[in-house]
Amino acid sequence: MRFYQDQHRHTCGIDLHAKTMYLCMLDERGTICLQQNIPTSAAALLAAIQPYRDDLIVGVECMFTWYWLADLCEDEGMPFLLGHALYMKAIHGAKAKNDKLDATKIAHMIRGGVFPMAYVYPKAMRATRDLLRRRTALVRFRAELMAHVVNTQSQANLHALTGKTQRLDLEDPGLYLFDDPMTRVNGSLPGGLIHGQPGPPSNWTSGANRNAGRNHHVQKARSSCSIKMLRARAID
Numbered sequence: 001m002r003f004y005q006d007q008h009r010h011t012c013g014i015d016l017h018a019k020t021m022y023l024c025m026l027d028e029r030g031t032i033c034l035q036q037n038i039p040t041s042a043a044a045l046l047a048a049i050q051p052y053r054d055d056l057i058v059g060v061e062c063m064f065t066w067y068w069l070a071d072l073c074e075d076e077g078m079p080f081l082l083g084h085a086l087y088m089k090a091i092h093g094a095k096a097k098n099d100k101l102d103a104t105k106i107a108h109m110i111r112g113g114v115f116p117m118a119y120v121y122p123k124a125m126r127a128t129r130d131l132l133r134r135r136t137a138l139v140r141f142r143a144e145l146m147a148h149v150v151n152t153q154s155q156a157n158l159h160a161l162t163g164k165t166q167r168l169d170l171e172d173p174g175l176y177l178f179d180d181p182m183t184r185v186n187g188s189l190p191g192g193l194i195h196g197q198p199g200p201p202s203n204w205t206s207g208a209n210r211n212a213g214r215n216h217h218v219q220k221a222r223s224s225c226s227i228k229m230l231r232a233r234a235i236d
Helices: 042-052 067-076 085-092 099-112 123-155 181-195 216-223 227-235
Strands: 010-016 020-026 032-039 056-061 080-083
Touching: 010 042, 010 099, 020 042, 020 099, 032 042, 032 099, 042 056, 042 067, 056 067, 056 099, 067 080, 067 123, 080 085, 080 099, 123 181
Parallel strands: 010 056, 056 080
Antiparallel strands: 010 020, 020 032
């Protein structure tokens, strides 16, 4: 773990939230110059720190709202630190916790050289990283749905599944030929979640549909998790 060791004339610790943020400003001797709760906006922040812009460094704990603050500090020429949330919790580990105390501790950790640094992802690459994270979540969720179909089939001692699990056609009526109606609904839930329709697929009627043809909507559902499709939607 890397710790920030440089010293500055002014150190600003921010407890950042979605709608508000609490500021704590320390001078080079560790004296508190400012403690203020302000709205989460660039104008409010710049107005609050204006008297202390000389050799100022800003630090926050890593959470989902730090993007805009990092960009603002870069545009204004102010050094920005992103604190590693897990290691920060292990270091200060206080029982009492509120916005004022958190901002003060962040400022003192920066000034004391014990501020654990997280990587500030470049602005140009953040959207791609977030897209890949979202795709990973979607792929994992799809795998859970497929596993549900396989497990339900195994519970009923049915062996209608062929090929690999990731190639299952959730619109295939042959997957839902259970004798018990409740089991039939339970086994068809993954298809309903993917295609937005509760219960078995629309073309499910009886055992005669075991060998029904593939539905083109399945290909759309499969391609919805692909990077090319997500990028195309972002461009549109």
